[in-house]
Amino acid sequence: MNAVQENLNQTIKMEDLADDVENDSKQRKAFFLKTFSFLSPLFLLLLWEALAALKLIDVRLFSSPSRIFETFVPLVASGELLYHTLISTSRIISGFIVGAVPGVILGLSMGLFPPVRALLMPLVAVTFPIPKLAIMPLILIVFGLGESSKIFTIAIGVFYLVLINTMAGVLNIDPIYIDVAKSFSASKIQFYTTVAFPGALPMIFAGLKLGMGTALLLIVAAELSAARAGVGWMIWRAYDMFDIERMFCALIVLAFLGYIFSYLLDIIEKIVIPWKNYQ
Amino acid sequence: MDREIIRIENLTKIFRSRNKEVVALKDLNLSVKEGEFLVIVGPSGCGKSTLLRILAGLEKKTYGEIYIKSKIENRPITAVVFQGDAVFPWMKVIENVEYSLKLRGVPSEERKKIAQFYLKLMGLENFADYYPHQLSGGMKQRVNVARAFASDPEILLMDEPFGALDEQNRLILQQELLKIWEGSGKTAIFITHSIDEAIFLGDRIVVMTAQPGRVKAAFDVGFERPREMLSLKSTPQFIELYRKVWEVLKEEVLKSRK
Known part of the structure; x- marks a missing residue:
């Protein structure tokens, strides 16, 4: 009897132990994974710096984190970087x-009304594959050198992408x-508002x-020609002046912008589509 | 009770595609009494869903006549409980249930009240503000049933509503459906593959032929209500009726396999 009880206690303890071990290892795993994702960029920066310091890479071409940082700080402090951003x-x-x-709007109407789709689909199909950069000169001729040509390049x-996904x-x-x-x-209008539009929302997003990805791509191209400011302009300007550090500073800003915009879109999506399963 | 509410005469449905004609229903005749729970069984592809879709106004008949003697105004004649996952994922549970009322312009207060009544009947009162992706399959199908009842139709059309559910959920939902239906006095047309389900739910069982679909036989069920599946299933009458229905159905299933 006593022996049995002891055994039983032992069993319970073993189970507790097993639980603890499992929890512990899970937590430890999660911690390691987080540390890894934090350390990997840091490691890359250190490696870059080390290679530059050891003169294994040409700093005139590849620069180094410390040199970029030295350029970055005054650019931020003077407000110049913020201005371009x-x-x-x-x-x-x-x-x-x-x-x-x-x-x-066009995507919804093309999805909902077959005649509109029949009318516009050939035009979309023919013009969509044209690289947007290829029509930039045309845009410049039509819209001139001002802001509108840059905005239109991004808009197109x-x-x-929004049209085709919405449809x-x-x-x-x-x-x-x-x-x-x-x-x-349901009437037609009721169908549009209660089924077609909400049903299409995930694809619209x-x-x-x-x-948004394309917009970031096109801003750099749009600011190549006839711009006097902007992050893309900074890159081309730095290219002309062979100022690699400035170029890297602008690249950092672009990466940051890309991150912020996609983060904002994620937040808006969660507000607009609360019913989607984000798991 | 004996008043006829639907009469279908020589209903024929032909699906035409470019170089093929499929006769889904041919000269189907059927009469449904007011307040009756009619169950339709038949082999797969016999056109039972097509019949239901024609009655729901989702499909046009090719020829034949359908008379629906409705005495109601400004309420829908039919409402459908669909087979699959038909609950709108972008609406909360309660918005789904009050959908048809909103379409009809029922004031918000009133439609909330009606929706809550049916949610409660289906045991969903605590899930009114959930989105469907947070619910199990059985709960979604409850929402589906509640939505159809909340629209307060004269005739309820159900197309294998529990077909995708597991056995336990199906038993529970059958029982709940009977409870909510018995209190409503509505005419119901229910399609199923399961003879068990047909006998348990129905006042009358109609067996359809293999394609093209026609009414082959009808059986009165005659068990008293309220019914309870387990005690019903162990009676000799149940087994006898099951056998009779299966014999007729089997012929058609074998025919449809050729």
Whole structure:
């Protein structure tokens, strides 16, 4: 009896132990993983710095983290970097809106109305594959050297991606939802507002995210020609002056902008589509 | 009770595609009484879903006549409980249930009240503000049933609503469906593969032929309500009826396999 009880106690203890071990190892694993993802960029920077210090890479071409940092601080302090960042940001946002709003509207109408789709689809299909950079000279001729040519370059890249995704979003709505609306005799307008639009929202957001990626790509190209400010302009200017450190500073800003914009879109998506399963 | 609410005469549905014609229903005749729970069984592809979709106005008949003697105004004649996952994922549970009322312009207060009543009947009162992705399959199907009842139709059309559920959930939902239906006095047309389900739920079972679909036989079920699955299943009458239905159905299933 005593022996049995002892055994039992032993068993319980063993179980507790097993639990603890499991929890411990899980936590430790999570901690290691986090540390890893934090350490890997740090390691790369250190390696870069070390290679530069040992003169294994040419600092005139590749620079080094400390040199970039030395350039970065005064650029921030003088407000110059912020100035260029704000100019580029306002171009990106304007271009994004000018492209995305008609993209959503046309995409919805092309998804909902077969005649509109029949009318516009050939035009979209023919013009979509044209590289947006290839029409930049044309845009410059039409819109001149001012802000509007830069905004339009970004807008046109965003427009197609949002248009095509929105249309696909409407066309891919599960037919059963259409049946439900029909079986309850929803009017056309009720169908658009209660089924077609909300059903297409996830795809619309996929298009917006892709469009944002393209906008960042195009800002650099748009600021190549006839710009006097902006992060993209900074890069081209640094290229002309062979100022590698400045170039890296601008690249850092672009990476940061890309991160911020995608983060903002994620937040907006979670507010607009609270019903989506984000797991 | 004996008043006829639906009469279908020589209903025929032909699906035409470019170089093929499929006769889904051919000269189908059927009469449904007011307040009746009619269950339709038949081999796969016999056109039972097509029949239901025509009654729901989702599909046009090719020819034949359908008379629905409705005495109600400004309420829908039919509402459908669909087979699959038909709950709108972008609406909360309660918004799904009040959907048809909103379409009809019922004021918000009133439609909340109605929706809450049916949510409670289906045991979902604590899930009103959940989104469907947070619910299990069985709970989603409850929302589906509640949505159809909340629209307060004269005739309920159900297309294998529990077909995708596991056995335990299906038993519970069948029982709950009977409870909510018995209190409503509505006419119900229910499609299923399961003879068990047909006998348990129905006042009358109609067996359809293999494609093209037609009514082959009808059986009165005659068990008293309220019913309880377990005690019903152990009676000799249940087994006898099961056998009769299966014999007729088997012929058609074998035919449809050719």
